[in-house]
Amino acid sequence: MNWLDNNILTLVTFVPTVGAVLLLFFPRRDRDIRVFALVISLLTFVLSLHLPAHFNRNLPGFQFDKNVAWIPMPNIHYHMGIDGISMWLTVLTTFLTPLCVLISWKSIHERVKEFFILLLVLETALIGVFVSLDLFLFYFFWEATLIPMALLIGMFGHGRRIYAAVKFFLYTMIASMFMLAAILWLYANTNPHTFDFVAIQNAIQSGQLANLAGAARWLFLGFFVAFAVKVPLFPFHTWLPDAHVEAPTAGSVLLAGVLLKMGTYGMLRFNLGLFPEQSRANASWIVVLALIGIVYGALVAMVQPNLKKLIAYSSISHLGFVVLGIFSFTQAGLNGAMFVMLAHGVSTGALFMLAGIIYERRHTYEISEFGGLATPMPRYSTFFLFIVLASVGLPLLNGFIGEFLVLSGAFQAKMWWGIVGATGVIWSACYLLWMYQRVFFGKVKHEVNNSLPDLDIRERVALWPAAIIALVMGVAPLLWLNSIDPAVHNALVPFSQLASRLVGQ
Amino acid sequence: MALQTMQTIPHAADYIRILPEIVFSLFGLLVMFLDPIMDERRSQRTLGGIALAGAIAALAATLYQAQAHFWGLGFFGMVKVDAFSIFFHFVVAAAAILVILSSYEYMEVQHIRAGEYYGLILFGAVGMDLMSSAVELVLIFIALEISSIATYILAGFRRRSAISSESSVKYFLLGSFATAFFLYGVALMFGATGSTSIDRISAVMQEYAGSGHGPLLAYLGVALMFVGLGFKVAAAPFHVWTPDVYEGAPSPVVGFMSTAPKAAAFAVLLRIMFEAQAPGRIWLIWVAAALSMTIGNIAALVQDNVKRLLAYSSIAHAGYLLIAIASLPADGIPAAMFYSASYAAMNIGAFAVVGHFAGAGERYVTLEDYSGLGRRSPALAAILTIFLLSLIGIPITGGFFAKFYVFSAALQGSHPLIGLVIIGVLNSAIAAYYYLRVIVVMYMREPREDTPVPPIPAGLGIALGLSLAVTIYLGVLPGRVLEYAGRSVNLLH
Numbered sequence: 001m002n003w004l005d006n007n008i009l010t011l012v013t014f015v016p017t018v019g020a021v022l023l024l025f026f027p028r029r030d031r032d033i034r035v036f037a038l039v040i041s042l043l044t045f046v047l048s049l050h051l052p053a054h055f056n057r058n059l060p061g062f063q064f065d066k067n068v069a070w071i072p073m074p075n076i077h078y079h080m081g082i083d084g085i086s087m088w089l090t091v092l093t094t095f096l097t098p099l100c101v102l103i104s105w106k107s108i109h110e111r112v113k114e115f116f117i118l119l120l121v122l123e124t125a126l127i128g129v130f131v132s133l134d135l136f137l138f139y140f141f142w143e144a145t146l147i148p149m150a151l152l153i154g155m156f157g158h159g160r161r162i163y164a165a166v167k168f169f170l171y172t173m174i175a176s177m178f179m180l181a182a183i184l185w186l187y188a189n190t191n192p193h194t195f196d197f198v199a200i201q202n203a204i205q206s207g208q209l210a211n212l213a214g215a216a217r218w219l220f221l222g223f224f225v226a227f228a229v230k231v232p233l234f235p236f237h238t239w240l241p242d243a244h245v246e247a248p249t250a251g252s253v254l255l256a257g258v259l260l261k262m263g264t265y266g267m268l269r270f271n272l273g274l275f276p277e278q279s280r281a282n283a284s285w286i287v288v289l290a291l292i293g294i295v296y297g298a299l300v301a302m303v304q305p306n307l308k309k310l311i312a313y314s315s316i317s318h319l320g321f322v323v324l325g326i327f328s329f330t331q332a333g334l335n336g337a338m339f340v341m342l343a344h345g346v347s348t349g350a351l352f353m354l355a356g357i358i359y360e361r362r363h364t365y366e367i368s369e370f371g372g373l374a375t376p377m378p379r380y381s382t383f384f385l386f387i388v389l390a391s392v393g394l395p396l397l398n399g400f401i402g403e404f405l406v407l408s409g410a411f412q413a414k415m416w417w418g419i420v421g422a423t424g425v426i427w428s429a430c431y432l433l434w435m436y437q438r439v440f441f442g443k444v445k446h447e448v449n450n451s452l453p454d455l456d457i458r459e460r461v462a463l464w465p466a467a468i469i470a471l472v473m474g475v476a477p478l479l480w481l482n483s484i485d486p487a488v489h490n491a492l493v494p495f496s497q498l499a500s501r502l503v504g505q
Numbered sequence: 506m507a508l509q510t511m512q513t514i515p516h517a518a519d520y521i522r523i524l525p526e527i528v529f530s531l532f533g534l535l536v537m538f539l540d541p542i543m544d545e546r547r548s549q550r551t552l553g554g555i556a557l558a559g560a561i562a563a564l565a566a567t568l569y570q571a572q573a574h575f576w577g578l579g580f581f582g583m584v585k586v587d588a589f590s591i592f593f594h595f596v597v598a599a600a601a602i603l604v605i606l607s608s609y610e611y612m613e614v615q616h617i618r619a620g621e622y623y624g625l626i627l628f629g630a631v632g633m634d635l636m637s638s639a640v641e642l643v644l645i646f647i648a649l650e651i652s653s654i655a656t657y658i659l660a661g662f663r664r665r666s667a668i669s670s671e672s673s674v675k676y677f678l679l680g681s682f683a684t685a686f687f688l689y690g691v692a693l694m695f696g697a698t699g700s701t702s703i704d705r706i707s708a709v710m711q712e713y714a715g716s717g718h719g720p721l722l723a724y725l726g727v728a729l730m731f732v733g734l735g736f737k738v739a740a741a742p743f744h745v746w747t748p749d750v751y752e753g754a755p756s757p758v759v760g761f762m763s764t765a766p767k768a769a770a771f772a773v774l775l776r777i778m779f780e781a782q783a784p785g786r787i788w789l790i791w792v793a794a795a796l797s798m799t800i801g802n803i804a805a806l807v808q809d810n811v812k813r814l815l816a817y818s819s820i821a822h823a824g825y826l827l828i829a830i831a832s833l834p835a836d837g838i839p840a841a842m843f844y845s846a847s848y849a850a851m852n853i854g855a856f857a858v859v860g861h862f863a864g865a866g867e868r869y870v871t872l873e874d875y876s877g878l879g880r881r882s883p884a885l886a887a888i889l890t891i892f893l894l895s896l897i898g899i900p901i902t903g904g905f906f907a908k909f910y911v912f913s914a915a916l917q918g919s920h921p922l923i924g925l926v927i928i929g930v931l932n933s934a935i936a937a938y939y940y941l942r943v944i945v946v947m948y949m950r951e952p953r954e955d956t957p958v959p960p961i962p963a964g965l966g967i968a969l970g971l972s973l974a975v976t977i978y979l980g981v982l983p984g985r986v987l988e989y990a991g992r993s994v995n996l997l998h
Contacts, residue, residue, distance in 0.1 A: 048704045073991070074913065111880070140900040147899065154949040155879070169941060174934045181930065188916055433642045 005054065008082040009064050011125045012048045012090065016040060016097070020120040023113060030112040034105055037116035041098040042407060044123065047095040053086050057483045059489055061130035061267035062133060062198070070137075079134040080349050084487030085338060086130040086226050089261055092345045093126045095465070096257045102462035103353045107249060107360050108156060115156055119250060122148035126258050130265060135183045136195040139176070141227075145259060146172055149251065152253055157246035166237075166245035171239040175229035182222030184361045185215060186274075197273075204274055205494065213473060220278035223270045224286075230263030231319050233286075235292040244312035245365070249356025252308065255347035256315050261341045264322045268337070268491065272326065276494035283327045290327065291420045293320035298427030302434070307358070307365040310435055311351050313378050313390070317424055318344045325406035325420050333409020334488040340402030342480060343473055347391040347399060355383050357459055361452050367435060369448040372444035377454045381440045388436050398473035515580055519670040522579035522586045524566040525594050526634045532559025533627035540620025549612055549619040553964075556623035557605045564598040567591060582702060583641040589993035592842055593637030593772045600765040600849050601630045603972055607857035608757040609964030610810030614865050615755065617662055626761065629655030633769035640780070642701040645773055648863075649687065649737070653680050653768060656762045660754040667864065671755025679746045680736065693726035703781045720993025727783040727810055731793070734777075737770035739763075740823045743797035748804075756860025756867065759812065763819045763856070764849035771826060771845050779834045780873040790831040791925055797824030798932040806892045806937045809872050811859055814939060816970070818896060821936060830923055837915035839990035843910050845897070846986060847979045854972035855892040857884035858885055861965055862958065875943060875970065877952025885961065886947045886971050893940040895976050898933055903979030908933060910987065 004011075019040030026033055055063060062081030070078040082090065100119060108115045125148065128141030146169055154165030187193050187213055190203050203209050212219075229236040240260075244252050272279050297317030304310040320338060325337030357380065358373075359365060374381040390397035393404075403425055411418030444450050455463070473480065520527065536552050536559070543551065569575075572593045578585050604626060612619055632652025639645045657680060661673025695701050697720040698709040713720060726941045735743040778786045801821030808814035827847070829841035862878070862885065863870050879886040895902030898909075910928060915922040961969070979986060 071982070072910075072989055073984060102810065114879075114883070143900050147894065154945060162945055165949065166938075166941060168947060170934075170938060173937055177930050177934055184916065185912055448727060 004050065005064055006066060008047065008050050009066055009082065009131045011123060012044060012051070012094065013080070013124055013131060015044045015047060016120040016123040016127075020117045020124075023117050023120070026113060027428040028113060030109070033112050033116055034101065037120060038101045040120060041094070041101050041123065045094040045098055047092075048091050048127075052091060052483065053084065055082075055084070055087055055483055057084065057486050060486065065133075067133075071128045072454045072459055074136075074187065074195070075288050076136045076195055077134045078137065079196055080131045080137075081133045083490070084483035084485070085265070085491075088338070088342055088485065089130045089258070089265055090127050092261070092342055093123060093130070093254075093258045094113065095469070096253055096345065096349050097123045099349065099353065099462050099466065100253050102458060103253065103356055104248065104250040105458055107356060111155065115248075118148040118152050118155075119254075120256060122152065126254070126262070130467075133197045134195045135186065135197055135200070137199075139180060139183055142176060142179075142262065143145055143173070149255065149259065151491035152251040153243055153247045156251070159163060159244040159246065160242070161348075164242040167239050168243040171224075171236075172229055175236070176226040178222040179226035182219040185219060185222075189215075197269075201273055207347065216275055216278050217281075220271060220275040220282065223266065223274075224282075227263040227266040227271065230266070231260055231323060232263070232316065233289050233323060234316070234320075235289075235298055237293070240316060241309050241312045243308060244352075245308050246317075249352060249359070252352040252356070253349045254351055256311070257345040259347060260315060260319055261322075264319065264326065264341055266335065268334070271493055272329075272495075278325070280329065280495070283329070287324055287327050287414075287417055290320045290323035291417065293317065294324070294421060295427065298424055298431060302431040305367055307355050307367055307435070307439070308352070309365070310367070310431065311348060312426060313335050314431065315344070315348055317428060318348070320389075321403055321406050321421065324410055324417065325402075325462070328406075328409040328413040328417065329492065330409035331485070331492060332405045332411045332412065332486060332492065335404075336402050336405025336407070336409055338402075338484045338488065339477065340406060340481065341399075341472075342486065343390070343398035343402045343470070346466050346469050346473070347387055348384075350387045350463060350470070351391060353462060353466070354380070354387060357455070360501070362448070367438050369446060370439045370449060371446070372440070373449060373452070374440040375444060376450055376452045378457045380459070383455070383467060385436060386467055387470065390474070392432050393425050396471070396474045398476060398477075400468045401477040435449075446448070453465050518575060519579035520769075521570060521575050522584055522638070523635070524570050525563045525598065526631045527959060528563045528566045529559060529627045529631045529634065532556065532562065533580050533624045533631070535559070538628065540618075540624070545618070552623050553605060553609050553612070556627055558600065559627055560598055560601040560605055560630070563634075564595065564602065567594040567598055570594070572936040578640070582704070583644045584635070584638045586638060587993060588989060589772070589838075589842075590638035592846075592990055592993065593635050593768055594845050595766045596768045596849055597630050597633045597637070599975075600761060600768070600853060600945075601626055603850075603853045603968045604757050604761040604765075605912030606964045606968035606971075607760065607853070607860065608755075610962040610967075611755065611757050611860050615663060615867070616665075616865075617714070617755070622659070622662055622888075625655045625659050629659070629761075630765065630930045636769040636773035639773075640703045640758045640776065642694060642703070642706075645776075646684070646688055648692055649684060649733075649770075649773070652766050653684060653737070656758075656766055659758045659762065660750055662758065663753070663867065666753065666768065668749075668753035669755070670753075672750045672759070675746055676750045676754075681897070683733045683736030683743065685733075686729050686736075690726045690729030690731075690733065693722050693729060697722035697726055703776060705898060706781045710784065713752045714782070717849050723783070724785045727777070727785055728789060730777060731774070731789055734770050734774050735793055738767050738774070738823045738826075739797075739820050740793045740827060741800045741820060742793075744800065744820045744823075747820055748808075748813045748816040751819070752810060752812045752870075756812065756856045756863060759815075759995065760853040760860070761772055763816075763970040764845075764852050767819075768849060768941055769847035771830075771841060772778075773828060775841060776837055778830055779838060787831050787922075790827050791922070794827035794831060794925060797821060797929050798929060799824075801936045802932045802939075804937065808939070810870055811872060811943065812870050812873065814872075814943070815855060815859070818936065818940070819852065821932065822852075822896075824932070825908060825911055825929060828915050828922065828929055831922060831925065832911075832914040833918045836910070836917050838994050840910035840914040842981065842990035842993070843979075843987050844907040846990075847907040847976065849973035850972045850979065851892045851902070851904055854969055855889060855896070855967060855974065857968050857972070858889040858892070861885070861961065864959070872943065872946055874953070875946045876950035877947070878958070879948035881952050882958040885958065888973060890944050890947065891973060891976065893943055895980070896936045897940045900978040901977065903976045903983070905980055906983040907979075910983075
């Protein structure tokens, strides 16, 4: 058991890559490739369940720690570890990947091998981002997510896929250059030089970094820009709708479900963790951007004629909640932000799967092409309704808990933050339910839609887990919050110290 | 006086100190000798095999030479074996091996006569090896000429093609002009310091450094030598020849001449700039580096010919490498050495793919021709993708650490080159776009059916496998190579 505890993070991270390498040598028989990819992704999921099962929430700091020297010069360590925050994001990734494999079963029929190899490599990179505790390793995985994702969009996407893939790649790559610069600065100014997150955090908190005072603002911004583009925070969001609309379904699911959370995770871990004072100093304008994102994303979503674009803009709105929660610096706000991340991953992932299912049947995302689908596809519309309600934030489903916590945190921080944020809940009900009405209710407007087949068994297998989790998260949020709460508490320690110091003066 | 009489006859160990050069020369002579007496149709493979054996033997000779008791000066203080020279000997020999392997089938496809081709690669390698171990400016000049003349001829080897001849003539004319500048610089340096030995120059420079003012002639000498070397490494503003020459020359040769002679020229530059403590280093190189990166990358954005695109990219990479030479020696020297090694691996690999894909007469070299390569030849496309990602500088490839070390070297010390690093980082972002264009075309465009893709032959396969392995190795475990490169810091400084 001890060996497993030591190496579990390495296993979870690299089992998908091993699977991808094995796939390289697979014969080009599509069915076998799919089954194998499913087995690998399920195996990864099962392995990752070891983490919550053996996670000790009474311990502060990082667990399942693995720290070995990798490259002596520069001093790079292979350092992995998780706390309550990164653990659940890891599990979210491993949870969504098998669903992605299932949902791509039929829709990918050309270059199947390449598709699943890229999907598995992407999974490794995503998990790596969450479990890395060495800034270099983190940056490596961060950049590594770009290539498989851009290729997934560019090779398997729809119409303007090349434009979307290149835009996605360049946007995020250029932004992360700033983060790299900040990381290198931290490395050069620590003594002894280190990329270790924990060591750098300690050095900053104990004031060992000599030149920090002048540079902190730029370092904060360097990290922040990279994360803000990824989230995406208004006004850095323009790559997202393009990427989503053109991406294949599995790409969208992982993009919305996990990739965007890399940004908010980064803010939580690095911006707050390393630069608490700067976070406080910059919070006001960041929250304003988040609020603009909430309202703007919702309003733009409302008028989208394209189903996928609507969901994409709803992501901008939801991720605005996460940023709002993070920069409220309250226990409730941060807990809520974490919970929204997970809930959004599940429900928006499921929404994209549902959109993909209808696309497979009709090859269009235009809402006007549908209408009255509830009659020919009762099961599909039930699932859709359930997920829409979860996403809207109906109590007892997962969206509600997170948004409620975020808003209560925002109200604690500043009244008007909460008020503006709360309108977002109303907006999301508007655009999602209106969309639902236009797609599923009324008479069947187009003859083709009458003969659409309902969900088959594979699609139901892909959707059930998401629906069940959405319900469980809504009914028993403590299962998650129990381990999130201590980690969030840790993250906020410097802030309470900061506050008491300010009061003391 | 006693010293001089003692040294009229070289020691036996002196020959070990030029062992790789001797091996290269012997095998080169053997190839040239066998070429006329062999049946032309069957000579290709045999001569290739001999050349390959020669390059491997030179690699072994380098390893033999690497034993510590052979280190030191030889031939009356003209050559020096140290970690630095061994590193570059290794790079040159490895580059020669990869190029010979990847030329194997290329020669048959292009109907190129093998004899002189392989002979010239080996003779060129002699010059490059000597460039990295010579510590005497006149010998450096001779080595530079040996390596240059071989590459001038190699550039024109596609005799049936007009652009290849154009390439050769252009390279020759501009190249001789540039070497003349170098020689002029050597003369001025001699005038300024009274010696052509790098050790002696270094001592004189230190005296001047003590008295506060350096000799004007020395500044001029360094600047002129830099013109000559800047031409060899294709650094702006001496880069104008590069795209035309690279476009016309045979692809494996481009792979060779964009890496091995460049590495050797950088070795000379490092010796002159650091070991001889040349004055006026930083600004000279600052400007050249900034210009090379910017001009190279921006011009590459609009190229539709893959060879020209890679030519401009190679100008840009010379710029990144120059950043290291403008940095402090402690970090700059290993960074520059690491960069030349990793650039050699990825660029030879990329040109090997390009050469193979180009087909007879190098017909398929435009970006359009690469459409859908990912579907028509998944292996070739995947390999080229990895090389291109390395050229972009994506982690787990050698290109990433190369850039990383260069930038972090530039940020060390009390006067970090922040401006240069910013220009470099912005340039790497621009560069991502055009490398990505190739990847996009390969994977995301529909294939054009009229361009056939021959299967990968054995020799090329081995060459690609090796360069891929080196690229990935340098990207995953760069520690050992960097540590070895770091050993030469004290020797040079």
